[in-house]
Amino acid sequence: MTSQYDIAIIGGGNAALCAAMTAAERGAKVIILETAPKAYRGGNSRHTRNFRCMHSAPLGPLVDDYSEDEYFDDLLKVTGGKTDETLARLAIRTSEECLPWMEEHGVRFQPSLSGTLSLARTNAFFMGGGKSLVNAYYRTAEKLGVSVLYEANVTHLELDRDRIAQIDYTHEGEAKYLEPSAVIVASGGFQADTEWLTRAWGPAAKNFLIRGTPYNRGVVLADLLDQGVQSVGDPTQCHAVAIDGRAPKFDGGIVTRLDCVPFSIVVNKEADRFYDEGEDVWPKRYAIWGRLVANQPDQVGYVIIDSKSLKLFMPSVFPPIKANTLEELAGKMGLPQAKLVETVKTFNAACGDTSGFHPTELDGVKTIGINIPKTNWARPIDEPPFYGYSLKTGVTFTYLGLKVDENAQCRAEKGSIRNLWAAGETMAGSILGQGYLAGFGMTIGTVFGRIAGREAANHAS
Amino acid sequence: MQADLLQEARRQAEICNACRYCEGYCSVFPALHQERFFSDANLTQLANLCHNCRGCYYACQYTAPHEFDLNLPKALAEVRQDSWESFAWPAPLARRFQKSGVMIALATILGFALLFLAFRALGSNGGEGFYAVLSHSAMVAIFLPAFLFPLASIAVSLRRYWQETGGKTITPSQIVGAFGSAAKMKNLAGGHGDGCNFEDEDRFSQARRHAHQAVMYGFLLCFASTSAGTILHYIFDIPAPYPLWSLPKLLGIPGGILMVIGTVMLASLKLKADRSLGAPSAWGGEMGFVLLLFLVALSGLLLYVLGNTAAMPALLAIHLGSVLSFFLLTPYTKMAHGFYRLAALVRDEQRKSTG
Numbered sequence: 042m043t044s045q046y047d048i049a050i051i052g053g054g055n056a057a058l059c060a061a062m063t064a065a066e067r068g069a070k071v072i073i074l075e076t077a078p079k080a081y082r083g084g085n086s087r088h089t090r091n092f093r094c095m096h097s098a099p100l101g102p103l104v105d106d107y108s109e110d111e112y113f114d115d116l117l118k119v120t121g122g123k124t125d126e127t128l129a130r131l132a133i134r135t136s137e138e139c140l141p142w143m144e145e146h147g148v149r150f151q152p153s154l155s156g157t158l159s160l161a162r163t164n165a166f167f168m169g170g171g172k173s174l175v176n177a178y179y180r181t182a183e184k185l186g187v188s189v190l191y192e193a194n195v196t197h198l199e200l201d202r203d204r205i206a207q208i209d210y211t212h213e214g215e216a217k218y219l220e221p222s223a224v225i226v227a228s229g230g231f232q233a234d235t236e237w238l239t240r241a242w243g244p245a246a247k248n249f250l251i252r253g254t255p256y257n258r259g260v261v262l263a264d265l266l267d268q269g270v271q272s273v274g275d276p277t278q279c280h281a282v283a284i285d286g287r288a289p290k291f292d293g294g295i296v297t298r299l300d301c302v303p304f305s306i307v308v309n310k311e312a313d314r315f316y317d318e319g320e321d322v323w324p325k326r327y328a329i330w331g332r333l334v335a336n337q338p339d340q341v342g343y344v345i346i347d348s349k350s351l352k353l354f355m356p357s358v359f360p361p362i363k364a365n366t367l368e369e370l371a372g373k374m375g376l377p378q379a380k381l382v383e384t385v386k387t388f389n390a391a392c393g394d395t396s397g398f399h400p401t402e403l404d405g406v407k408t409i410g411i412n413i414p415k416t417n418w419a420r421p422i423d424e425p426p427f428y429g430y431s432l433k434t435g436v437t438f439t440y441l442g443l444k445v446d447e448n449a450q451c452r453a454e455k456g457s458i459r460n461l462w463a464a465g466e467t468m469a470g471s472i473l474g475q476g477y478l479a480g481f482g483m484t485i486g487t488v489f490g491r492i493a494g495r496e497a498a499n500h501a502s
Numbered sequence: 503m504q505a506d507l508l509q510e511a512r513r514q515a516e517i518c519n520a521c522r523y524c525e526g527y528c529s530v531f532p533a534l535h536q537e538r539f540f541s542d543a544n545l546t547q548l549a550n551l552c553h554n555c556r557g558c559y560y561a562c563q564y565t566a567p568h569e570f571d572l573n574l575p576k577a578l579a580e581v582r583q584d585s586w587e588s589f590a591w592p593a594p595l596a597r598r599f600q601k602s603g604v605m606i607a608l609a610t611i612l613g614f615a616l617l618f619l620a621f622r623a624l625g626s627n628g629g630e631g632f633y634a635v636l637s638h639s640a641m642v643a644i645f646l647p648a649f650l651f652p653l654a655s656i657a658v659s660l661r662r663y664w665q666e667t668g669g670k671t672i673t674p675s676q677i678v679g680a681f682g683s684a685a686k687m688k689n690l691a692g693g694h695g696d697g698c699n700f701e702d703e704d705r706f707s708q709a710r711r712h713a714h715q716a717v718m719y720g721f722l723l724c725f726a727s728t729s730a731g732t733i734l735h736y737i738f739d740i741p742a743p744y745p746l747w748s749l750p751k752l753l754g755i756p757g758g759i760l761m762v763i764g765t766v767m768l769a770s771l772k773l774k775a776d777r778s779l780g781a782p783s784a785w786g787g788e789m790g791f792v793l794l795l796f797l798v799a800l801s802g803l804l805l806y807v808l809g810n811t812a813a814m815p816a817l818l819a820i821h822l823g824s825v826l827s828f829f830l831l832t833p834y835t836k837m838a839h840g841f842y843r844l845a846a847l848v849r850d851e852q853r854k855s856t857g
Contacts, residue, residue, distance in 0.1 A: 080567055149693075151694075152526065168561075169527060169560075169561030170521075172560075172561050172562065172563050173557075176704040177704075292568060294564070295521050295563075356519045358516065358521075
């Protein structure tokens with residue numbers, strides 16, 4: 042069968058849509074193969090909220106400036122240097138022209154924002170969040186003549202020497218195939234495949250929650266890696282944060298976050314503290330706790346606060362567990378009672394002068410003389426009622442992906458694959474070796490989606 | 503008020519408060535984000551502030567089939583509807599009309615019948631023009647109480663609303679803010695100015711905002727026209743009918759045309775919109791009310807055009823009958839939303855000024 046499409050794009054999130062619109066504007070006939078049903082289209086982009094953007098002067102909703110070097114330094118801090126500088130700088134530099142492009146394609150940003158984040162200089166927030174961005178892009182793409190097939194499960198890309206010859210997929214229970222001249226893979230990581238996650242992480246991964254879409258199962262990624270397409274990134278690396286332990290297994294999104302850790306003590310199921318809860322402010326504390334909890338027995342943690350801290354953090358989606366005594370709280374949370382009381386007592390005794398307490402900055406209010414210190418916001422847990430939350434590891438996305446060059450083109454052992462490009466989380470590991478920078482996933486998706494769309498359209502014409 | 507509706511709205515508001523992605527869309531979200539725990543009064547105020555633009559629904563990552571099953575426009579619409587019923591005075595009438603287009607139609611027909619009866623029983627008393635069908639004093643005797651009763655009823659209802667939501671003494675700047683917001687329908691602009699998501703899933707459009715403004719300004723022009731007529735009659739002793747180049751006609755004709763266009767647009771938008779994002783039980787009542795407004799405006803315009811023909815007495819009965827029904831039903835139909843919405847906007851100005 043000769044395909045009526047020039048380009049097939051696998052995936053239906055931000056990167057896929059940016060690629061589709063760019064290619065369609067260059068005259069290519071494009072089809073998007075999205076695994077999810079329409080209600081769940083958009084992959085993890087549905088759950089995103091903002092776009093980190095370089096700018097030399099105030100731009101759209103962004104104030105002041107944010108230079109390439111400052112942006113790159115921020116990236117170095119979170120990745121600990123594990124990044125491809127050329128690709129990273131390309132993403133950063135191109136982000137500036139992306140923002141007006143996004144607006145032209147229907148995305149609306151919000152002027153300001155309440156809550157705990159103050160990112161008005163570095164991050165542009167989507168009005169309504171990521172799903173509204175996805176909706177706007179689907180509208181625009183469809184106006185540009187892009188075809189969209191929902192619930193299309195791509196099972197195999199046939200690599201024939203240096204090109205993809207065929208795409209096999211199932212749709213409405215039937216096996217089908219396409220032979221487009223170019224293929225763009227933008228189908229995310231593999232975090233929703235618990236088995237794969239367990240192979241990479243060990244048995245602990247069974248207890249992880251997946252914050253994002255249940256549809257990122259890495260089927261196409263695995264298929265391409267099996268055929269010798271070059272990979273990048275460490276399979277054990279992923280964006281993992283500590284979230285409310287009562288969150289759904291999949292798709293909990295932003296509301297599952299808990300911002301109370303700095304005002305708390307966090308214990309494991311043996312009621313022992315295991316890390317400095319006051320080490321740093323968001324986003325660092327947020328990103329490290331996923332791994333910390335993953336290393337505890339049964340991969341759970343328990344946050345304990347008292348009534349004076351209850352309103353210092355963003356409202357949580359599930360109400361905290363509440364009790365009038367620590368014993369009662371331990372009972373309700375399934376923790377050893379005497380041990381919890383002792384841990385709190387030891388902690389409280391180590392708290393010193395709390396008069397300098399300041400909830401929104403590193404205040405240096407610390408403990409003295411205990412083995413695991415709390416270096417900021419250390420106030421005794423002593424005002425009933427007491428409140429508790431459970432914590433589990435929430436995975437947002439995995440970093441193992443397809444290695445790409447500056448043209449978003451994929452490679453096999455012997456060189457570039459002539460008609461295969463990758464964009465979004467599926468190649469983000471090329472830039473994000475570890476850690477995470479808020480809003481950078483959308484930057485990578487937008488920049489490389491547009492590049493992939495452009496290159497694929499050039500190839501197809 | 504119904505506890506289950508409030509409980510469902512509370513559940514959803516708590517999820518929204520943890521997410522906050524919709525912050526920029528309308529006034530509901532900044533007001534919601536100010537709370538941590540939602541009292542019935544908080545929810546009543548949020549519900550009456552909601553303009554059912556649906557922007558938040560289509561932007562929401564937690565709508566069904568997600569297990570959180572958010573549908574805030576619907577949850578708030580149901581609380582809103584329920585709050586009107588609980589504040590309405592006298593109450594038993596309210597439930598029927600809020601929810602039923604059939605009841606509105608019946609009341610309208612009853613209005614016509616009464617007017618025809620009045621034509622026969624009271625007659626012209628020797629007047630001219632419209633007054634040849636029904637004398638001016640008879641019209642006043644019928645319409646003055648029909649006008650004053652709804653005002654009294656709404657005043658009672660709004661007072662109840664104000665007490666429930668903890669309203670404080672109103673300042674002029676709060677009035678200016680609230681009327682400014684209503685005048686531009688700011689809360690249907692989507693925060694970015696592209697409009698709302700009413701008629702075609704997530705597509706933004708200004709259609710509902712424009713249709714609503716056509717009806718609102720059309721109605722206000724017609725109201726001004728009637729007021730001008732009253733003043734001409736009583737103060738300047740110039741009775742109807744008025745010529746084209748007179749204040750009542752210059753206000754009334756464009757007003758009537760705007761209302762006809764606006765109500766037709768509103769009805770067609772309502773047919774296109776997803777009913778499950780509103781209060782499904784109120785759909786018929788809302789549609790009935792829109793059609794009643796349409797009838798008021800259209801019969802008024804026809805009366806002007808055909809006022810010198812044999813159709814006049816019949817048209818006059820239809821027009822006056824529909825106006826009579828409209829007035830009497832005002833406290834119990836969708837018309838009441840205008841009063842509650844303004845009250846909610848004033849209350850929201852108070853919230854903003856206290857930070």
